[in-house]
Amino acid sequence: MLLARHLCNIFPLNNLSGEIPSNIFNITGLLTLDLSSNSFTGKMPRGFANLRELQVLDLSDNFLIGEIPTDISNQSALLQLRLRGNNNLGGSIPLQLCTLPNLQNLSLASSALVGNIPDCLGNLSQLQWLYLGWNMLTGPIPASLGNLENIFWLDLTSNSLTGSIPLELGKLSKLTNLYLYSNSLSGELPAQLGKLSRLTDFDVGQNKLTGRIADELGGLVNLKLFRAYQNSLTGSLPLWLGNLSNIYHIALFENSLSGTIPENLGRSSPLALLDLSTNYLSGAIPPELCHGRALFKLILFSNRLTGMLPESLGMCQSLTRLRLEMNSLSGNIPHTLFALPLLNFATLSQNRFNGTIDFEPVKVSCLQTLNLSHNFLSGNLTPALGSLQALLRLFVSYNLLHGNIPPELGKLSNLSSLDLSHNAFSDGIPPSLSNCTTLVTLNLSRNSLSGNIPSELGSLPMLGALDLSENLMEGGIPPQLASSSTLEFIDLSYNNLSGPVPQSGIFLHLNELFLQGNPNLCEAANTKGFKVCTASDNGSQDGTRKHLGRIRTAWATAGCAIFATLILIVCGSYYFQKRYVGKKGHEQYFTDSWHIISFQKKIHIRLEDIQSCLDENNIIGKGTAGTVYRGALKDGQKVAVKRMWIYNNLGQQIGDPGFKAEMEILGNLRHRNIVKLLGCCFSQRENLLVFEYMPNGNLxxxxxxxxxxxxxxxxxxxxxxxxxxxxxxxxxxxxxxxxxxxxxxxxxxxxxxxxxxxxxxxxxxxxxxxxxxxxxxxxxxxxxxxxxxxxxxxxxxxxxxxxxxxxxxxxxxxxxxxxxxxxxxxxxxxxxxxxxxxxxxxxxxxxxxxxxxxxxxxxxxxxxxxxxxxxxxxxxxxxxxxxxxxxxxxxxxxxxxxxxxxxxxKNKNNNNKPLISKPLHSPPHSHFSLSHPPF
Incomplete structure (x- = not known):
């Protein structure tokens, strides 16, 4: 009898499937029915009226659909009703649930419930847990919830609730956890909530809240987690944040907060995460943020912070993520910062840091991203960077660095992006960079680098973009660059290069813009505007960089003109579509005004080549967004043309499904495992995307x-x-x-x-x-x-x-x-x-x-x-x-x-090299990690 009355010990976590059998209601003396974490499907059965003694009903984490049966209300002894999880229960919350006088736990989260939260839920005087998050509930939060005097967990997160936060919630003296984030709540944070002295977790992020953070909220003396990010809060950061002895998580990013960060923040608390980014905060970074030796994430980017980086931050052994970009911080960067054992992400770009990048080589490092660009750093680049073995991305562009590029950078076997542009580096490019076999992008432009281009760069198996423009490079273009199968972008303009331009690989269709400023380059046939090669052109090197200032000005002007032209093309296309559609017949679509843009290898796409592809015999695929054709360009390169109609044959607009997204996103992507967008053509009536041809179709x-x-x-x-x-x-x-x-x-x-x-x-x-x-x-x-x-x-x-x-x-x-x-x-x-x-x-x-x-x-x-x-x-x-x-x-x-x-x-495709040498572990907390009730 005991076994039949407590089925909770048998059925949870057993991967049971099918519908819940209705004969289970024959066990009329059942006290606990726990079928959670199985794979039951179908609707919730009806017949709960027979289970008069039922105290616990848990059907969480199944795949149930339909509405919640109203006959559950007959269980006057019911203490816990848990239907949360993967279920997809619809309809509204039954009013009959309000008649369960002894209910302590009501968990209906992560379903598809709609409608308002019933006012009568405030009558459930014994309720301790109310978990309605991750549904589609609308309307205001009922003020009657302030009558739940025994509740300590209230979660209404991720719905579409509107209106203000009821002042009456300030009466919930036992409340410890309040989650209201990801709704559309408006108004101010009620000062009355400051009476919730037991509250530990308070999350109202992703709403439409306005006004100041009231001083009265300083009464939340036990607060551990405070999140109000992505709202429109104004005013200063309250001083009481620095007085909280238990606070470990503060996230107030993307508001309009101003003033300074409380100087005592972190002094008396185990502060672990502080995210105040994208506000208007000023003043210095408090020196004791890591006093509790628990700080692992500090995110303060996009503010108006000034002063020096605290030396104590360079001693914060727990720090894993540091984002301080887009401020006005100055002074030296503490050299001990680079040796922090757990730091894996550090961006200090777009500040006013000066001094040198110098530190002792480290034995163990987790640092994967280091961005120091757009500062005033000077001196030599330290060889100790080669000891940061986990480094994936290194950006130090737009500084005042000089000297040689350290050959030790070649030890960074996991590096995927290296940007040293816009500095004053001199001497040659170290051939050791060819040891960075996972390098995808390499930008050394606008320096004073000299010598020959190392042929070893052409052997990098994953290199997709190489920019060496505006340097003093000499000699010829290594043929190894032309034979690279991965290179998608190269810019060698404004150097002292000489000799023939390769006639293969990426150079076959390379736009002359990316080779100009090298007057001693030549070509077999004058197709790019260079002189025709003679016997004396093999390796000749003369000329200097005269009038470099004028050349840079002309280049910048040309770039602005190209950008402005693209904007005019997109806007003009939209204008023509809106004004002239329907005035011309379907047969006239090729006589409309066409615009052509080339991407990737700057292939010269001709409209007549693309037109010839659009034949029914060339169709290789159809979808809701358009039709795909095979074809070839004038030079014989095979292409796939995706035809995306804007209007149907009746002149009715059917939208622009994905054209802009594909054009804007794919046009900037360069990776060997991303399909190449070669160009696009668009007119009043249709859009055409031109891709590289994939002969074996889709997976x-x-x-x-x-x-x-x-x-x-x-x-x-x-x-x-x-x-x-x-x-x-x-x-x-x-x-x-x-x-x-x-x-x-x-x-x-x-x-x-x-x-x-x-x-x-x-x-x-x-x-x-x-x-x-x-x-x-x-x-x-x-x-x-x-x-x-x-x-x-x-x-x-x-x-x-x-x-x-x-x-x-x-x-x-x-x-x-x-x-x-x-x-x-x-x-x-x-x-x-x-x-x-x-x-x-x-x-x-x-x-x-x-x-x-x-x-x-x-x-x-x-x-x-x-x-x-x-x-x-x-x-x-x-x-x-x-x-x-x-x-x-x-x-x-x-x-x-x-x-x-x-x-x-492992050698079948040698391009598949590890991106990192050891498994990565996510940080212990993130914007998505919240404590959940132990249901």
Missing amino acids: GDALHNQAIGREFLDWDTRLNIAIETAQGLHYLHEDCVPAVLHRDVKCHNILLDAELSARLADFGLAKVMNPDGTPVTNSKVAGSHGYIAPEYAYTLKVDEKADIYSFGVIILELVTGRHPTDHIQFCEDMEMVRWLHTKVNMINFHDFAVEEIVDERLKPCAPSTAMEMKSATRIGLMCTSASPLHRPRMQQVVNMLLAIRRPHN
Whole structure:
């Protein structure tokens, strides 16, 4: 009898599926029914009226749909009602729940509930937990909630609540946690909340709050977490923040706060995170922020701070992330800062720091990003930078540095971006930079570098952009640069280069702008305006940089003119579309005014070449955004043309699905695993995007077309495709400035070249990430069914973890060979991800036999291959975790995929080099990590 009355000890966390059986209501004496963390589907059953003695009902973390049954109200003994988690319960909150006199815990979070929060919930006098976050609730917060005298946890986060925060909440004397963030609340922070002396966590971020932070809120003497970011708060930072003895997390970024940071902040508290960025704060950085030896994240960028960097900050052993850019800080940078053992991200750019960059070599360093650009730093660049072995990005441009570039930089084997431009470096480029085998961008422009261009630079396997312009480089252009298969951008203008211009590789279509200012260059045929080579031109070197000031002025003027022209082209195109559409017939679309823009290798695109591609016999794909054709340019280069209509045959506007996004984003991306946008043509009636041609189509067709057979996509090929796609996504998330969210990662958006290398494509839904790392808010769900992260569908907010979820689906697709939404293959109307999470127990993963799920075309599997597949499955399951917090970062995914590749396969594609040498770990806190109730 005891077993039947307490089912909570049997059913949670058992991966049970199907609908909840209705005969469970025959156990009329049931006290506890806990079916949480399973895979139950369908609607919540009706029949709870029979369970008169029920005290605990927990159906959290299932996949239930429909409305909450009103007969739950018959359980007068009910103490806890938990329906939160992955459920997708709809409708409004039943008023009948207000009749449960003994209810202590009401948890309805993370569903799809709509409507207002019922006023009558304030009648639940015994309520201790109210958790309604991550729904679609609207209207005001009921003032009646101020009657919940026993409540200590109130969470209404991530809804669409409006109005002001009720003053009555100040009566909740037992309240310890108040979460109201990500709504549309307005008005001021009520001073009455200062009476909540037990409050530890207070989060009202991402609302529309205005006014000052009242002094009365200093009564929150036990406050540990205070977040009011992304509002419109004004006035000074309150002095009482420095008096709080328990405060460890303060996030007030993106407001209009002014005044100084309280000088005693951190003096008597274990301050761990301080984010006051994007305000109008002035004065100095307080010296005792790290007094409690717990500070790990200090973010103060985009303010008006002045003074020197406190020496104590250079001794803060716990610091992992430091962002001070866009202020007016001055003086020396403490040399001990670079030796902090846990620091992994430091940006001090756009300040007034002077002095030298000098420190002793370090034995252990986690520093991955160091940005000191746009300051007044002088002296030599210290060779000790070569000891920062984890460094991925180093930016010291726009300073007063001189001397030689330290050869020790060649020890940075993980470096992906190096920018030393706009300084006064002299001597030659050290050949040791060729040891930085993961280098993607190298900018040494506007210095006084001399000597020859090292031929070793052409051997860098991932180099995509090289800028050596406006230096004193001599000699010829190394042919190794022309033979590079990864180089997408090169600028050698305004040097003293001589000899022939290579007639292959990137130089074949390179615009002369990127070679001008080198009068001694020549070419076999005068196609770029250089003289024709003679026998005496092989290696000749004469001429100096006369009139350099005038040349730089002309170059800057030309750049401004080009930028202004692009703006006029886009605006003009929009004007013509709005004014003249419908006045010309469909057959006239090629006689309209056309505009042509070239990207990447500055290929000269002619309209007649593109027109010749647009034939029905050349169609290679169709989608909702347009049609894709194959074709060729005049020089024989094969291209793919994506035709995106703006108006239909009736002259009705159907929008511009993704053209601007693809043009603006793809035009600036340079990575070997991102499809190349060669150019675009647009007119009044349609838009054309010109891409490099991928002869093997997309991964979706290759993987799911049974006629292709196992030889086409064997396991080694699939693993390489996963690695290359991960590297492309890592570039978007980590190396792009600003970072980019793809938002439609799927197999059909991964293209395959002649060697079956992967290219991430279709950026029509892509968006630029918010600079502060907060999620991007969307008006509707975008993406493809089966690949959309669960939190995106409910919250309409997306960050890089949504792309990682989609990529995890692709990994599981590569292992299983199954389409993610093919319900014929999966029982119980499941999708592939849910089916795999149900089938594979991550706790006992080592006992799992991968042969149970692997693609039949890949069988039989050698033991080593099966081990790789099993490891890939684990990575896919990690990426598709229901909680974004549990998904790895893209850097970690790349490293894990590279680690599982067998030794004999590691050289199959030598471009797949590790981006970092050891796994990265996310910081213990982030903008998305909040404490949750122990339900």
